[in-house]
Amino acid sequence: MSGQITLDHTVIGDDSDCYVIAEIGHNHQGSVETAKALFHGAKDCGANAVKLQKRDNRTLYTRAMYDQPYDHENSFGVTYGAHREALEFGETEYRELQAYAAKLGLTLFATAFDFASADLLARLDMPAYKIASGDLRNVPLLKHVAAFGKPMIISTGGGTLEDVRRAYEAVRPINAQICLLQCTAGYPAAFEELNLRVITTFREQFPDVVVGLSAHDNGIAMALVGYVLGARVVEKHYTLNRSMKGTDHSFSLEHSGLRRMVRDLQRARVAMGDGVKRPLPSEVKPLFKMAKKLVAARDLPAGQVLTGDDVAIKSPNDGLPPYELENVLGRRLTRPLSADDNIRFEDLSAA
Numbered sequence: 001m002s003g004q005i006t007l008d009h010t011v012i013g014d015d016s017d018c019y020v021i022a023e024i025g026h027n028h029q030g031s032v033e034t035a036k037a038l039f040h041g042a043k044d045c046g047a048n049a050v051k052l053q054k055r056d057n058r059t060l061y062t063r064a065m066y067d068q069p070y071d072h073e074n075s076f077g078v079t080y081g082a083h084r085e086a087l088e089f090g091e092t093e094y095r096e097l098q099a100y101a102a103k104l105g106l107t108l109f110a111t112a113f114d115f116a117s118a119d120l121l122a123r124l125d126m127p128a129y130k131i132a133s134g135d136l137r138n139v140p141l142l143k144h145v146a147a148f149g150k151p152m153i154i155s156t157g158g159g160t161l162e163d164v165r166r167a168y169e170a171v172r173p174i175n176a177q178i179c180l181l182q183c184t185a186g187y188p189a190a191f192e193e194l195n196l197r198v199i200t201t202f203r204e205q206f207p208d209v210v211v212g213l214s215a216h217d218n219g220i221a222m223a224l225v226g227y228v229l230g231a232r233v234v235e236k237h238y239t240l241n242r243s244m245k246g247t248d249h250s251f252s253l254e255h256s257g258l259r260r261m262v263r264d265l266q267r268a269r270v271a272m273g274d275g276v277k278r279p280l281p282s283e284v285k286p287l288f289k290m291a292k293k294l295v296a297a298r299d300l301p302a303g304q305v306l307t308g309d310d311v312a313i314k315s316p317n318d319g320l321p322p323y324e325l326e327n328v329l330g331r332r333l334t335r336p337l338s339a340d341d342n343i344r345f346e347d348l349s350a351a
Helices: 034-046 064-066 081-086 089-104 114-121 139-148 160-172 198-205 222-231 255-272 281-290 321-326
Strands: 003-005 011-012 017-024 049-054 108-114 129-131 150-155 178-183 210-214 231-238 294-296 309-315
Touching: 011 178, 017 034, 017 255, 034 089, 034 255, 049 089, 049 114, 064 081, 064 108, 064 231, 081 129, 089 108, 089 114, 089 139, 108 114, 108 129, 114 139, 129 139, 139 150, 139 160, 150 231, 160 198, 198 210, 210 222, 210 255, 222 231, 222 255, 231 255, 294 321, 309 321
Parallel strands: 017 049, 017 231, 049 108, 129 150, 150 178, 178 210, 210 231
Antiparallel strands: 003 011, 294 309
C-alpha cells in the first residue's frame, strides 16, 4: 500500500482512479482565451485538473540570462526575458482562469518556480502546488511551499534517489500530503530513458506518499504502464495543436490523445480487479460451448467396465469435467448408455 492525498476534494490513493493532470504549461502562448480553450478541452477529455506555470521572471533569472538573445522559431521575444514575459499570466489573468475552471468543474493549480510566485499562488488559494524537477534540490522553496499546507506534487527529473529523499525529508515534517512523480526531464523523453521501474522504487522507499508519473514521452501507452506499476497521478502536456509555436507542443497530447489516455486509465483501474481468481457470469455461456465433458464414446451395455476406448471428451460443458477421467475408468456401468450420453457417477459402480 502507498499513501494518499486529497486534492480539491478528490482522494488519490491505491484504490482510486488515476488522477490526470493536463499540463498546459505555456501552451496557451500568453492568451487567456487560448488557455480557456485548453481548459474546456481538458475537461471534455475527462482530465481531473489543468496546470499552469508561474514565474516571477525578473527575480527568477540572472540579469545575463534575462537579457540574453532569444531569437529563433519558438521565441515570443528577442531576449529570453521578453520571451518569458510574453507567456506569463499575472494575478488578474489567474483569477479569471480560476473562475472559468470553477465554472467547468475543473481543478486548476500551478507550478511555483520561485518564492514570489509561490506567494502569489498562495494568495489565490490554490488547492495544490507543483514543484518542477529543476527545484528538486531547492530545499528552501520546498519548505516554503510545504508550509502552505496543501498537497505538493514534486517532479524528480534529473535527480538521484538521494535528491528525492532530501526533498521528502525537507517536506514531510511540515506537510504529509506529498506526491512524488517519476519524471525524465527530456523534452521529449526517449522511451529508453523513462525508467518506469522507479515508480516501484518510490513506492518501496516512500510508502507514505502517493507516487505518480510526469510523462514527457510521445504517446499515451506509458501512462498506462505507469498506472499498473502503481502511479496514481499522471501528468501529460496538452495542446490544441502539436504544430503550434513553442517547444512543448510537439510532444504534447492533442484532444483525441488525452481522451484516449483518460479512457484507458479508467479502464485499467476496473480491469485490475481484486486478484481473486474465480469464474464470472459472463463466462458461463462461452464456456458451455467451449469446455468439455465425459461422454460414452459409443453404445455401451450395462455391466461394461469402462476403458479409455469407452469414454470420449466432447462439448458442451454440462457433465463430468475431463479431470474426472481417472475416476471413471475401471468402473462398471449400472445401465446401458448410448453414444454421447453423459457419463455420471450415479451410473457407475466399482469394477
